[in-house]
Amino acid sequence: MPEITLIEGVNLALKEKMAENENVVVLGQDVGLDGGIFRATIGLIEEFGADRVIDTPLAEAGIIGMAVGMAMNGLIPIPEMQFSGFSYTAFHQIENHVARYHWRTRGQIPMPMVIRMPYGAGVRAFELHSESREAYWAHTPGLKVVIPSTPRKARALLRAAIEHPDPVVFYEPKAIYRAFRENVSDEPETMEIGKAEVVREGRHITMIAYGAMMPRTLEAARMLADEGIEAEVIDLMTVSPLDEETIIESVRRTGRALVVHEAPRSFGPAAEIIARLNDKIFFELEAPVARVTGYDMPPPFFAREQWFLPSPTRIADEARETLKL
Amino acid sequence: MPRRIIERPRGIEYLSILDEKGRVDKKLEPDIPEETLKAIHRLMVFARLFDERTLQLQRQGRIGTFAPIKGQEAAQVASVLRLREQDWFVPSFRETAAQIHRGLTPQDVWLFYAGYREGVRVPEHDLPLCVPVGSQCQHAVGIAYASKLKKRDEVTMVFHGDGATSEGDFHEAMNFAGVFHLPVVFVCQNNQWAISLPRERQTASKTIAQKAIAYGFGGIQVDGNDPLAVWVAAGEAVERARSESEPTLIECVTYRLAVHTTADDPKRYRSDEEVKEWEKKDPIPRFEKYLKAKGVMSDKDFAAVREEIREELKTAWKETEQVIRELEATRPDVIFDAIHAETPPELAEQRAYFLRRLEREGGRHA
Ligand SMILES: Cc1ncc(C[n+]2csc(CCOP(=O)(O)OP(=O)(O)O)c2C)c(N)n1
Numbered sequence: 001m002p003e004i005t006l007i008e009g010v011n012l013a014l015k016e017k018m019a020e021n022e023n024v025v026v027l028g029q030d031v032g033l034d035g036g037i038f039r040a041t042i043g044l045i046e047e048f049g050a051d052r053v054i055d056t057p058l059a060e061a062g063i064i065g066m067a068v069g070m071a072m073n074g075l076i077p078i079p080e081m082q083f084s085g086f087s088y089t090a091f092h093q094i095e096n097h098v099a100r101y102h103w104r105t106r107g108q109i110p111m112p113m114v115i116r117m118p119y120g121a122g123v124r125a126f127e128l129h130s131e132s133r134e135a136y137w138a139h140t141p142g143l144k145v146v147i148p149s150t151p152r153k154a155r156a157l158l159r160a161a162i163e164h165p166d167p168v169v170f171y172e173p174k175a176i177y178r179a180f181r182e183n184v185s186d187e188p189e190t191m192e193i194g195k196a197e198v199v200r201e202g203r204h205i206t207m208i209a210y211g212a213m214m215p216r217t218l219e220a221a222r223m224l225a226d227e228g229i230e231a232e233v234i235d236l237m238t239v240s241p242l243d244e245e246t247i248i249e250s251v252r253r254t255g256r257a258l259v260v261h262e263a264p265r266s267f268g269p270a271a272e273i274i275a276r277l278n279d280k281i282f283f284e285l286e287a288p289v290a291r292v293t294g295y296d297m298p299p300p301f302f303a304r305e306q307w308f309l310p311s312p313t314r315i316a317d318e319a320r321e322t323l324k325l
Numbered sequence: 326m327p328r329r330i331i332e333r334p335r336g337i338e339y340l341s342i343l344d345e346k347g348r349v350d351k352k353l354e355p356d357i358p359e360e361t362l363k364a365i366h367r368l369m370v371f372a373r374l375f376d377e378r379t380l381q382l383q384r385q386g387r388i389g390t391f392a393p394i395k396g397q398e399a400a401q402v403a404s405v406l407r408l409r410e411q412d413w414f415v416p417s418f419r420e421t422a423a424q425i426h427r428g429l430t431p432q433d434v435w436l437f438y439a440g441y442r443e444g445v446r447v448p449e450h451d452l453p454l455c456v457p458v459g460s461q462c463q464h465a466v467g468i469a470y471a472s473k474l475k476k477r478d479e480v481t482m483v484f485h486g487d488g489a490t491s492e493g494d495f496h497e498a499m500n501f502a503g504v505f506h507l508p509v510v511f512v513c514q515n516n517q518w519a520i521s522l523p524r525e526r527q528t529a530s531k532t533i534a535q536k537a538i539a540y541g542f543g544g545i546q547v548d549g550n551d552p553l554a555v556w557v558a559a560g561e562a563v564e565r566a567r568s569e570s571e572p573t574l575i576e577c578v579t580y581r582l583a584v585h586t587t588a589d590d591p592k593r594y595r596s597d598e599e600v601k602e603w604e605k606k607d608p609i610p611r612f613e614k615y616l617k618a619k620g621v622m623s624d625k626d627f628a629a630v631r632e633e634i635r636e637e638l639k640t641a642w643k644e645t646e647q648v649i650r651e652l653e654a655t656r657p658d659v660i661f662d663a664i665h666a667e668t669p670p671e672l673a674e675q676r677a678y679f680l681r682r683l684e685r686e687g688g689r690h691a
């Protein structure tokens with residue numbers, strides 16, 4: 001397999017799963033003929049036809065609501081929200097139905113579904129095309145939230161999400177859709193939902209990130225390495241449920257941790273991770289766990305969006321601060 | 326007991342006065358003062374040239390993604406010109422010409438598309454452009470309700486696309502407008518496409534105008550590339566809103582001649598032939614034929630208008646570049662401005678942190 005981009009990883013997983021299972025359908029705005037505005041679904045309509053690659057009218061609540069019915073009647077729908085910023089008219093369907101049918105019916109009506117949506121700032125888009133609101137979905141009991149950070153992971157995690165029995169919000173870091181390429185296996189690869197990965201080993205501090213913040217966090221780790229600071233870096237991959245085991249195992253060794261996300265700081269995923277570390281290994285921590293996050297504001301209009309996003313410099317600085325304690 | 330028709334639904338009128346060849350239906354021709362005809366013409370041409378200039382700027386990387394309006398000038402210009410200053414104007418994201426009529430400057434629009442919040446300047450009784458498709462329709466309803474409650478002589482005109490008519494927001498707004506008998510005019514810019522989805526796949530209704538019937542008020546379909554038809558329909562709807570406090574839905578049948586936005590590639594979903602067919606229906610040449618035949622303006626006048634607008638745009642861009650330089654020089658903690666009316670303490674703390682970092686990094690990072 002040639003090296004592919006993250007968006008191509010998404011596309012590959014969709015193609016593979018649609019070929020493997022005729023119950024898998026894709027639906028959304030411009031997903032058919034146009035191939036999706038980011039080209040995530042390119043080539044699908046040609047291969048699987050317009051009945052399984054469904055260009056819908058412009059209505060997010062309609063798309064998700066219809067997907068709920070499809071899931072109830074034997075299909076595995078993969079609805080696309082064109083941008084996460086437009087998923088909110090469907091919030092009601094996701095929160096009240098997608099996330100609760102299994103619970104409401106004590107498992108009699110499962111909800112196998114993957115809701116894909118691009119998220120995040122850094123692509124010079126105008127308003128409402130840059131939000132990072134994974135905390136909403138992570139806060140909703142009944143949903144799983146998966147965020148890939150590389151082409152290979154996008155492919156393998158999306159495959160896992162489609163095979164998963166529960167509804168998954170698959171949050172795609174559009175800022176790195178085409179940022180770099182990675183080799184993927186010819187054989188279909190599937191990763192496990194709920195598992196994080198230590199992507200760089202180190203003994204002085206554990207830095208935890210996911211999605212579009214991974215390249216920046218790794219860059220910070222390289223900057224620290226030049227000064228002899230060995231940072232361990234964890235890619236969460238699944239934001240909910242958290243892989244506590246991997247996080248705790250690492251922080252136990254390093255004694256220090258820092259969490260990075262571009263979502264606003266208050267009530268963000270970092271707060272949850274910190275709470276878990278405090279709950280489980282408070283007395284093994286050498287310093288309070290730091291967080292480097294977006295500020296409590298909508299992402300600024302794009303001319304100033306880089307002032308909002310955690311930079312490698314800022315991440316490295318905060319790591320140094322933590323190490324002083 | 327019997328099986329019968331409850332009530333014959335109101336029919337849907339279609340209105341066209343000036344056809345694509347520039348021929349006018351004398352019986353329907355409205356009596357528009359010369360000055361107004363010239364104003365309609367100037368604004369349409371302004372919109373076209375502004376669009377061209379802005380596309381150039383986008384290609385040169387001076388501004389970001391931009392949604393052109395080419396082909397839709399008549400539908401938005403001849404309708405918005407029906408509003409008085411005290412009336413409310415609620416745009417979608419493709420009403421640049423109408424916004425400029427209401428008081429935005431090219432500079433405001435360019436700053437917005439160049440990624441500065443400073444580009445969001447809001448003239449009185451206007452709303453800024455609205456990104457989530459269709460959601461502005463409900464705001465128009467609320468504004469109209471307040472006007473009615475306060476017994477103010479105000480009409481609200483809200484613009485939306487054909488795609489927007491699929492959103493629940495649109496239907497909820499239409500329903501509320503009907504139930505509360507509100508002085509609001511819905512102007513649908515049916516430009517045949519919602520990104521890659523053609524009008525026929527957006528709704529199985531024969532017209533968009535007929536959706537008004539279900540909500541208990543009138544709808545009309547007009548040739549949206551005919552400024553005279555739009556002028557007449559909008560005038561009637563505004564008058565109905567004013568004197569009877571009843572809503573109207575106007576469906577302007579028009580066409581998006583350009584890309585959806587500069588990030589879009591229409592070749593993937595529509596044919597050049599289709600675009601060429603619609604180019605023949607371009608609102609500007611037909612209106613110029615009309616103005617010439619009427620003796621209101623001459624070719625020389627048209628050339629003069631274009632020259633004047635080009636000069637105006639040239640100066641405006643120079644000034645905008647200057648403003649962008651100034652904005653780039655402002656301290657970047659402006660991103661913390663005006664998020665709330667009352668800043669929460671944690672946000673103030675975040676701003677202080679940002680400033681500490683900025684100082685430490687010599688203004689290069691934060
Ligand atoms: C709620 C919402 N969903 C999706 C989008 C992305 N989007 C922007 S414009 C557009 C198509 C709009 O079509 P239409 O209403 O016909 O307006 P037009 O673009 O033709 O002017 C879409 C899907 C959005 N901005 N808001």
Ligand SMILES: [Mg+2]
Nearest residue numbers: 486487518519
């Ligand atoms: Mg449209």
